[in-house]
Amino acid sequence: MTEEEQDVQIYIHRSETTELRLIEVEDTISVRELAEEHAGPGAGAWLEDEEESLELDVVVSEVITERGHVHVAKKCKKIAVTVRYGEPLTKEFAPSATIAKVFQWATGKKGFGLTPTERAKHTLGICGTNTEPDRSEHVGSLAGPDCSLCLDLAPKERFEG
């Protein structure tokens, strides 16, 4: 490493796994090198909650902050997210969209239009499972190989008994 080069730590999110990686790379490597190292040839990269993918030929220090979150994906570059709350609604998101962002959309005016009181009493769960994803998780990490994700907007429960 030359004097000008510095290491930068980056959180890497990947497809079909919620395992998060905190890696350290020289800040002079390109986004392409970063994406391909963690997701294979032809992979793209997205900053968290950004719809547009990163330019692949820029160096990471120009676009990724220290301990920033980046999603890398080779196949699923858009995720079709369906939220069920009575009638299902579907919207395409970048794979780096967080569950928090999907919740904002699903409960907002372009989604099911919940009131603040109703919003406080609902949460998102993965359809057909007992999994309630964390708000920080990326839709690209939760989606299957068909690049889609189904979520139920369900009432939060008070713990009684």
Next chain:
Amino acid sequence: MEAALNHQTAPDELAFCEHVAGAEFQAGVDAGRWRLLEVTWPTATLAISAAARPNSPREFFFCFELSGYPAGATARPIDIATGQTLPAEMRPKGEIVGHAFRTDWLEALYVPWDRVAIEGHPEWRIRHARKLWNEDLGILSYLRPTHELLNSEDYRGV
């Protein structure tokens, strides 16, 4: 923390140290969601941040009991100034949040991801299956839903 470990470190403490050194826990620290203050095995003190509300703190402190980790954990909210269990008037309020922080039972949180609470409510394993402790996630399966409670619109402050 590694420097504090030695050949006598028990498997449960080692497992906890591995989890708090992991990327998922560190990402929560970086995002200001929680932080680890102290470990005196088998207890640990952690802070979990809360949404801004009038006349209310921005984080709450918890004394965790972690014996047998990662099989489970229990925690009681504490007054960090005294180390005593947090009195009712200093606890988070809200329809769902207030119930989780109720004081009219044991000291632990009244939630399915708490080891003491779930032992007393086996029916919760079915009724609240999405909220149970997960050994793979370890301490995250306590921190994430508790943070969610304290940052929901249901939370009204203390």
